[in-house]
Amino acid sequence: MTTATPSKNYDGVAVARTPLQMALRRFRRNRVGVISFWVLVVMYLTALFAPFLSPYSITTQHEEFPYVRPSGIHVIYKGQLHAPYIFQSTTKRDPVTFKKMSVLDTENPVPVKLFVRGEDYRFLGLFRSNLHLFGVDQGYYFPLGTDKFGRDLLSRMLVGGQVSLTVGVVGILISFTIGIVLGGISGYFGGFIDNFIQRVIEVLLSFPRLPILLALSTIIPAKWPSTWVYLGIVAVLAFIGWAALARVVRGQVISARNIDYVQAARGLGASDLRVILRHIMPNLSSFLIVTATLALPGYILGESGLSFLGLGIKEPMASWGLLLNDARTDDAFKTYPWLLLPGLMIVISVLAFNFMGDALRDAADTQSR
Template sequence: MRASAVKTHQAQSLTQVALRQFRKHPLAVWGLRILLVLYTFALFAGFFTPYDPNYYELYPPKGHHPPTRIHFVDPETGRLSRPFVYATKRSIDPISLQPRYEEDPSQGKFYLRFFVRTPEQPYTILRVFRSDLRLFGVDPPGRIFLMGTDNFGRDLYSRLVYGGQVSLTIGILSALVSFVLGLVLGGIAGYFSGRPFALSLPLQAWRGRGLLLGPLSWAVWGGLAFGALYLAWAYYTLTGLGVLQILAALAALWFAYFLARTLPFRPLLLDPDNLIMRLVEIIAAIPTLFLLISLRAVFPTNVDPLFTFYLVVGLLGFIGWGGLARVVRGIVLSVREMDYVQAARALGASDARIIARHVLPATASYIIVSLSLTIPGFILGESGLSFLGLGVTEPYTSWGLLLQSAQQGGFASFVDRPWVLWPGFFIFVSIMAWNFVGDGLRDAFDPRRRQ
């Protein structure tokens, strides 16, 4: 009996063992459940929300409407009833000058209905399937605002669910971009470390295959030298003569002199490891938020909102790949000396095949864990950019953009209308859930932590 149990335990794959260990982490399991709920709501946002995120009424105005109270007891009979809401009437508080809403039973009861059709407010799922079926709603002129409204009278619950589409999707897409860059560049840096390649060919190597590559490499480097001299001259003509202009001219002249002494006599060698790691150090030396704002400022703020979405994804992914590249480089440096890698090289396998089939798979467990721990940072990065007005723009919405709208209300957002702070709660919950899942995956893939 014991031998059979041992045999069954040994027959389990790494995925089965990791899944069994993951289930023993209660916080990770709950974090995964929360993420499943959040992403399900984001995927089917149109179905789970009663209104379009940009829908509002000019009259009667509903700006800063508090959450609608749902009644389950009929006040006339005192008995349980179908859930219903009352219409509200608006007035202005004479002291705070803030809008005040009171229930108006004289307009009747508006019963809560499920699986309602809203042909005037259709939506799409994944921009492919078109529908107008919504989970719940009330008959007009009644309105139901589960989390109140914003300053324009738009349903905050609907905007929160649609905002999750942007914030949660940007977190995953940016992580994928950064991980592709980190894996590829880190793998190249580790595998080709100590194996520099020639960027130019000297005169004596122009024979044969160098007859084309030699002049071409000289033309490229000569163009770079000429461009450096031209930039130094343009800098001087634009700003006049000064210390910085002299330093720029000396640097350009030294670069041209170095090329003139090197190109005819010996090749220019470049180690991919040095190039990639120096680039990582440059990116890491610049504060992340400052780098994000600087890169975003290169593009105009009035570009197409959809382009802004992809722009934010690219910017977040571009600045987040350095840490992964460092770790992948270290793993690849050790894996490339393993016997099975040396055997593949001896059998004539190409470098690309060895990297793709033998080296990078060795980083899989670390990649899975690191991916789950990186996504929360990108969600925060998008929220910060949108909060500063440099991220997603209308008509799209995100949790950071909703927080920016709440911040514009000043101290009144905390005192008179605290429901506008719901986006901060959802940012907190999603980040904590991803961190719990990351901790669980780290314990599941770490043999020293298995129980």
Template sequence: MTGKIELREGMGRSEGFFQMAWRRFRRHPLARLGGWVLLLLYLGALFADFLAPYPESKSFRQFSYAPPTHIFWRDTDGRLTRPYVCASERRRNLETFRVEVVTDCSKGRYPIYFFVHGEPYKFLGFIPANLRLLGGDWLVSEQAHLFIWGTDDFGRDLWGRIWYGARVSLTVGILATGLALIIGVFFGGIAGFYAGRPVTLSVGFANPEFRRYLRRGRPLLAWLKALGWTLVWLGLAWLLWITLQGFLQTSRGLEAILAGVIGVALLGAIGYFLIWQTVKLDLDTLIMRTTEVLAAIPDLFLLITLSVLIPQDIPPATRFMLVVSILSFVNWGGLARTVRSQVLQLREMEYAQAAQALGASDARTLTRHILPGTFTYLIVIVTLSIPSFILAESGLSFLGLGIQEPASSWGLLLSKAQQTGIIAFTERPWLLIPGLFILIAVLAYNLLGDGLRDALDPRSRR
């Protein structure tokens, strides 16, 4: 009898939203497959130094565009043995006049060992380590080498370069999506919450609002707002001065005088409104018109235009962050428009209206009661946006405007195949392997995103 009561009580328990979502997600085999594939790719990128037998920058110029190394599994008697590679050298074929890699086991055999100590590296950038997956005497020999997936134009091992490049290509997608998400949620939330309600922005030193804040006993808030708008005016003045300097270097006479007068008048007008006047702006109109301007410009054209402005001699880490910023700047508009539509609906809900009626500030109502209602959508949009950023970065690097040597990314590696033309398909197909990794990563993210969309849909009853 007790067991039946416990069974009935267990049957009466209700599942939470995320418990039901997890149960629905587990019933989506393709989404689970995409998740496992992405896990393997990110683990490979994390342990790239362990998987690669050679350091990222090590090259063998005499083995430029070398095909994958032949790995032997049997000895001369046909019995299975430890895998090994043989001595090899580049020779010109006198019949075809092509340079080929010729393997000659009579000149030496070099066994392949697993989990050996090789050249040192720093795991995660600061942990000293030297354990590598593959090793052997072929690492220090000049007669034998191991190129699992061949080499590129500089004779660098493509197997290792792909895993090193995965760090850039996969990380760019996450960082660019995260930054675009922050910008899109911020501006989309503000646009949706203040839609139809002009906002007063100016509290300058000479503004009546400043004295009103002082009389209300909030001097710290008054001074902070006044200082903030003064800094905005100084920042605009600096940008205007830099622009005028570039214009004055190429202009003389009446054009220079006219540009200076217009610049000073524009700066004075901005300062007048920010410091003396109370400015009322429709933030929804301002933000949405900005997103429409960005949407009117083709993404590829805008990406190329902004990427050309990046100097060529900057460090790879700095260039990486600039590429992430450019990708986020170009693609935050779509997120902002969708978040705005969600906020417009959620701000009319009873709990949001009750929070404002109880005296909650606009910031608290927006961050604590409205934006959490968009989280399920944001989880899905993140998984569907990351592939587009991976493709965008790969396209930029393929065109030579993204990640540059000596760093590596899948798009940059794929550009090596483009440089060789049709030969990459007929004689050097291993150069196309980075494109296969791009395809796999994008497909896995889309499968995972489809599964999350179905699982997090509250109308789903499966």
């Protein structure tokens, strides 16, 4: 049962606010939480339109441009205001070490244009297109540099965000479905069912998280297609993520089933399914939303960790953890620092989810003022 809280509008007339409206009001007052929310919105929209925003395909290799530094955009040329342009990178041999090195051609500026034609892709998975947001008509443009194979890092980061950001969402849907169903059954019916489910949960929680995560990930066959590997990683993360939630849901259901209106509904002959869906689950909605928001960073870090160790997402797919794997050596860390940018995206997304989750938790607290 929910009650409305009276308040006054501009005319001084009392207006009833629902608990949801009160929670949204408290959330909007948390600036860090609101900023984190919009950061995540931008990140997910960027991931959704990644092929359109990416200058190149994630598999396109520019063998003549390995480890090219990020190309900056200039608007001043020879002391005069100029349309946005870049300097093309050319490769030369170092006279001492004879290694290939990229050198900027500062004599021939190349304009950067919007809505250029490039490589084909499937837009939103519906139809094919070759229109990209920006690019150059001649030569190449690498906004964030390239990796050892000459692949554009920006394109790989944008497409990799589709994997890293959706792993958490899909994993939450699976693990929360299992945890809510089993935890709800355990708490509502009790008895033998409760004891059996709780013993299974205790067995799962007794295993250390990282070793079991690594063990389960090695079960995924190396010959599986990229899509299957993605689903396998999600299944592994969901398998070890539902037990703790189920235990908490059990406690919440045990507390909620003793509330007067729940007892009244059962006394009037309402079915167990109706009591659970109509009277118990609404009381858990705010808790589940907050818990899901705070649990999402764990899935992002789990996938990134497995991919970084070579046990997660495989080529030709891309994820932030897999891209960060290229910067694991001291030489890459010191010489090619732009390869660490995928790690920055992991940090930003995890912090944004945590800040937003804390703001939602405070907003859902009915005792807060």
